[in-house]
Amino acid sequence: MVGNPAIYFGIIGFSAFLIGLSKGGLGGMLGVLITPLLSLVMPIDQAIGMALPILIVGDLFALAAHWGNWDHRLIWLLLPGALIGITLGTFVLTTISPSALERSLAVIIFIFIFYKLFEGRMIDRLHYRGHRWHGWLAGSVAGFASTLAHAGGPPLIIYLLLQNITPIAFVATSILFFAVTNWIKVPYYYQAGLLNLEALLQIVWLAPLVPLGVWVGRRLAQKTDRLVFDRIILALLGITGIFLLIG
Numbered sequence: 001m002v003g004n005p006a007i008y009f010g011i012i013g014f015s016a017f018l019i020g021l022s023k024g025g026l027g028g029m030l031g032v033l034i035t036p037l038l039s040l041v042m043p044i045d046q047a048i049g050m051a052l053p054i055l056i057v058g059d060l061f062a063l064a065a066h067w068g069n070w071d072h073r074l075i076w077l078l079l080p081g082a083l084i085g086i087t088l089g090t091f092v093l094t095t096i097s098p099s100a101l102e103r104s105l106a107v108i109i110f111i112f113i114f115y116k117l118f119e120g121r122m123i124d125r126l127h128y129r130g131h132r133w134h135g136w137l138a139g140s141v142a143g144f145a146s147t148l149a150h151a152g153g154p155p156l157i158i159y160l161l162l163q164n165i166t167p168i169a170f171v172a173t174s175i176l177f178f179a180v181t182n183w184i185k186v187p188y189y190y191q192a193g194l195l196n197l198e199a200l201l202q203i204v205w206l207a208p209l210v211p212l213g214v215w216v217g218r219r220l221a222q223k224t225d226r227l228v229f230d231r232i233i234l235a236l237l238g239i240t241g242i243f244l245l246i247g
Contacts, residue, residue, distance in 0.1 A: 011041045013206045016054050020213015021220070023058040023175075031055070032112055035105060035149045036240040044101050045093065049194030050203075051150050052185060057207055059179035061214045069172035071165050075180075077135025078142070078156070082181045085143025085152075090188040092148065102245075105149045109241035113234050115154040134159060143181055147188070152178065 015034050022031045034054070038047035093101065138159035146152030156177060160170050189195045 008041045009203070009206070011037060012050070012203050013209050015051070016057075016206050016209040017213040017216075019051075019054050019058040020061070020210040020215075021217040022213075023062040023210075024214035024217020024220075032109070032149075032151050032153065032237060033240070035151070036109065036237070039102070039105070044098050044105065045194055046196060046199070048093070048149065049189055049196060050199065052182060052189055052195070053200055054207075054210065055150060056179075056182050056186075057210045058214070059175070059182055061211055062175045063179055066168070066172035066175050069168045070176045071163070071169045071173045074135065074160070074163060074165070074173050075176055077132060078139035078159075078177055079180060081136035081139025081141075082143035082146075082177070083184065085140040085145075086147045086181065086184055086188055088140075089144040089147025090185075090192055092144075093194070094192045101148075106241040106245045108145060108149050108151050109237050112151060112154055113237055113241070115158075116234055134162075139177075142177070146178065146181055147185060152181070 015037050018037070019031065019034060034051045035044075035047050038050055042050065092104075096104070138155050141155040142152035142159075144152075145155065153174075156174055160173060165173070186195070
């Protein structure tokens with residue numbers, strides 16, 4: 001814990017609120033901020049572990065809002081690869097140093113920024129022909145990135161954008177995929193020593209901030225200029241990535 005408990009609990013509480021906002025309709029851009037934000041007040045490996053139970057709480061509300069609208073076929077294509085990616089990601093987490101992990105997180109952040117800046121052009125130029133192994137590959141990369149930094153959104157989004165599914169199915173499929181993978185990560189994180197039960201008990205009282213964020217997110221989603229919102233988040237991510245590289 002940092003020297004000032006107010007800052008420590010404030011950052012964790014704000015992170016829980018941001019997860020609620022993202023699950024409430026403001027999108028996965030906010031979710032990528034969580035691990036870097038938590039790493040400001042705790043070691044990076046603890047930040048990764050701390051974010052997982054908060055994400056799982058947010059998943060419950062997101063699933064309730066989109067229950068049954070997912071594409072079952074795509075989920076079954078993605079999950080086997082996700083298991084492989086989670087296994088590889090956990091191995092990396094337990095073998096590299098904290099400083100190397102911080103730099104890895106910075107690299108993931110910059111890849112995400114690059115993707116968000118050029119996603120429209122990349123998708124437009126692709127002449128896509130679907131194959132089953134594409135789902136396995138997308139699931140593996142998403143599972144790997146999600147395990148390292150809870151940042152598996154870009155590979156999954158690219159894959160789902162290339163599928164002929166409705167916007168409702170798109171959102172629900174991504175929600176279910178990450179809800180399942182987050183639960184799969186629990187025993188992996190526990191065995192890797194990333195889940196500190198004592199620390200989690202200290203912050204359980206902050207859990208109501210997640211549904212509060214969901215409630216606020218649902219209302220802001222209809223009023224927020226998405227272009228301005230995305231640019232602000234990308235700028236914050238870029239600054240965070242630079243601090244991780246030079247820290």
